[in-house]
Amino acid sequence: xxxxxxxxxxxxxxxxxxxxxxxxxxxxxxxxxxxxxxxxxxxxxxxxxxxxxxxxxxxxxxxxxxxxxxxxxxxxxxxxxxxxxxxxxxxxxxxxxxxxxxxxxx
Amino acid sequence: xxxxxxxxxxxxxxxxxxxxxxxxxxxxxxxxxxxxxxxxxxxxxxxxxxxxxxxxxxxxxxxxxxxxxxxxxxxxxxxxxxxxxxxxxxxxxxxxxxxxxxxxxxxxxxxxxxxxxxxxxxxxxxxxxxxxxxxxxxxxxxxxxxxxxxxxxxxxxxxxxxxxxxxxxxxxxxxxxxxxxxxxxxxxxxxxxxxxxxxxxxxxxxxxxxxxxxxxxxxxxxxxxxxxxxxxxxxxxxxxxxxxxxxxxxxxxxxxxxxxxxxxxxxxxxxxxxxxxxxxxxxxxxxxxxxxxxxxxxxxxxxxxxxxxxxxxxxxxxxxxxxxxxxxxxxxxxxxxxxxxxxxxxxxxxxxxxxxxxxxxxxxxxxxxxxxxxxxxxxxxxxxxxxxxxxxxxxxxxxxxxxxxxxxxxxxxxxxxxxxxxxxxxxxxxxxxxxxxxxxx
Numbered sequence: 278x279x280x281x282x283x284x285x286x287x288x289x290x291x292x293x294x295x296x297x298x299x300x301x302x303x304x305x306x307x308x309x310x311x312x313x314x315x316x317x318x319x320x321x322x323x324x325x326x327x328x329x330x331x332x333x334x335x336x337x338x339x340x341x342x343x344x345x346x347x348x349x350x351x352x353x354x355x356x357x358x359x360x361x362x363x364x365x366x367x368x369x370x371x372x373x374x375x376x377x378x379x380x381x382x383x
Numbered sequence: 384x385x386x387x388x389x390x391x392x393x394x395x396x397x398x399x400x401x402x403x404x405x406x407x408x409x410x411x412x413x414x415x416x417x418x419x420x421x422x423x424x425x426x427x428x429x430x431x432x433x434x435x436x437x438x439x440x441x442x443x444x445x446x447x448x449x450x451x452x453x454x455x456x457x458x459x460x461x462x463x464x465x466x467x468x469x470x471x472x473x474x475x476x477x478x479x480x481x482x483x484x485x486x487x488x489x490x491x492x493x494x495x496x497x498x499x500x501x502x503x504x505x506x507x508x509x510x511x512x513x514x515x516x517x518x519x520x521x522x523x524x525x526x527x528x529x530x531x532x533x534x535x536x537x538x539x540x541x542x543x544x545x546x547x548x549x550x551x552x553x554x555x556x557x558x559x560x561x562x563x564x565x566x567x568x569x570x571x572x573x574x575x576x577x578x579x580x581x582x583x584x585x586x587x588x589x590x591x592x593x594x595x596x597x598x599x600x601x602x603x604x605x606x607x608x609x610x611x612x613x614x615x616x617x618x619x620x621x622x623x624x625x626x627x628x629x630x631x632x633x634x635x636x637x638x639x640x641x642x643x644x645x646x647x648x649x650x651x652x653x654x655x656x657x658x659x660x661x662x663x664x665x666x667x668x669x670x671x672x673x674x675x676x677x678x679x680x681x682x683x684x685x686x687x688x689x690x691x692x693x694x695x696x697x698x699x700x701x702x703x704x705x706x707x708x709x710x711x712x713x714x715x716x717x718x719x720x721x722x723x724x725x726x727x728x729x730x731x732x733x734x735x736x737x738x739x740x741x742x743x744x745x746x747x748x749x750x751x752x753x754x755x756x757x758x759x760x761x762x763x764x765x766x767x768x769x770x771x772x773x774x775x776x777x778x779x780x781x782x783x784x785x786x787x788x789x790x791x792x793x794x795x796x797x798x799x800x801x802x803x804x805x806x807x808x809x810x811x812x813x814x815x816x817x818x819x820x821x822x823x824x
Binding site: 320 | 422426445447448451452462463464465466467469470474711712715734737739741746748787789790792793794796797818
């Protein structure tokens with residue numbers, strides 16, 4: 278089963294089991310993970326599901342498209358090299374992802 | 384007001400179900416604003432039992448995808464569900480589905496009993512109305528034929544989806560967000576789509592002239608037949624005797640033109656659901672009138688989201704100016720205001736209103752409210768398909784409509800949130816990123 282480990286800005290970790298095909302954002306929201314707002318529900322319009330992906334996990338993820346790249350310039354906490362919008366990250370079977378949520382999303 | 388000692392509801396057993404005799408907060412309306420209110424209250428430490436009641440037979444779900452991804456079949460209904468059942472159970476929020484409240488008896492202290500059409504009663508200490516709005520009906524001949532549809536909730540979307548397979552021609556009435564989103568989806572699904580707009584331009588209320596014109600040209604270029612200043616006179620069924628006699632077959636326009644249509648989708652705006660507020664004697668004027676803490680005129684009931692008529696939350700707006708906003712963003716932000724209010728920590732609404740609408744490959748993002756602008760700056764990059772209009776009032780930026788231009792949208796949204804400006808003259812150079820010319824005053 279895919280698992281996402283969410284670390285918040287204070288360092289608290291929450292492990293959430295997801296379903297293959299769901300996005301990291303959906304997995305977080307359904308389980309009430311704080312730190313993911315996702316106002317637009319995943320339509321790449323709001324940039325409030327920003328996460329930092331642990332470096333060694335980046336290669337497991339689909340490459341970033343232009344729209345996501347541009348939206349990341351509008352995140353509440355400035356983007357880093359390992360920034361992604363979690364609505365664009367789909368879980369695959371047995372993937373294990375480590376992400377950190379920013380201090381604020383809005 | 385203040386937080387009370389942890390009060391677990393005392394319970395009685397009714398049939399197989401255990402019901403609280405008196406919930407701490409009854410939230411009527413289980414859509415975006417109702418869900419957000421419950422979630423925000425728990426985040427703020429509100430520890431009373433919450434009942435989240437909706438009249439649909441679905442778990443609370445997100446609506447925006449209904450006219451887009453859900454209709455096109457690219458997302459499953461399960462992924463529209465806001466929160467897992469486990470989440471609600473863990474957070475002591477009781478979900479009630481399929482109950483329609485018809486009357487409320489309320490005491491001066493804010494407590495009372497809500498009566499459902501089923502006969503069930505829901506006693507509460509405090510009440511929240513997050514009842515949203517309903518589709519405005521088009522009352523013309525043939526309006527009750529099968530295939531004349533509206534799109535407001537999941538059942539509407541399922542009904543529409545079920546008919547698409549047998550349809551070749553669709554007429555969409557209303558060139559607003561819902562109409563254009565659904566029209567784009569149906570066109571993408573291979574249907575001939577005609578959009579009838581009664582007014583002289585598209586998305587009349589929500590965007591400015593330049594944006595409306597851009598959308599008109601863009602949609603026509605993508606294959607939608609859009610007719611402005613046009614209205615339907617009546618809907619007609621098949622003349623031939625047969626099983627389709629009750630199904631819509633055509634739309635007859637005021638000028639006599641007849642357009643074939645196996646589906647007519649009507650999206651001509653919404654009406655706030657103020658019936659319960661009126662029955663309660665609350666002040667109502669294009670929505671439930673609330674103060675800046677989301678409190679209705681009785682001082683105890685909160686009203687949130689599409690149904691609420693509130694003081695304009697935009698910094699710098701005219702004193703006394705009121706507004707009713709229909710948007711996901713407002714449902715969320717206004718619910719937060721109400722949550723602070725209910726927990727005795729009144730905070731003013733400080734969010735910048737924003738909206739989005741995805742239509743075909745056109746991603747519209749609107750930041751701020753453009754009412755009362757005196758200057759616009761157009762930023763258009765034909766080659767990259769980007770288009771933005773910035774709105775100014777007395778030299779200050781107040782809003783922007785951005786199409787496929789997230790950088791512009793984000794720059795304006797952030798500037799507005801921080802009270803900063805983007806000087807109009809500098810913004811005219813399309814090659815300059817707005818972020819780099821944002822100033823402190």
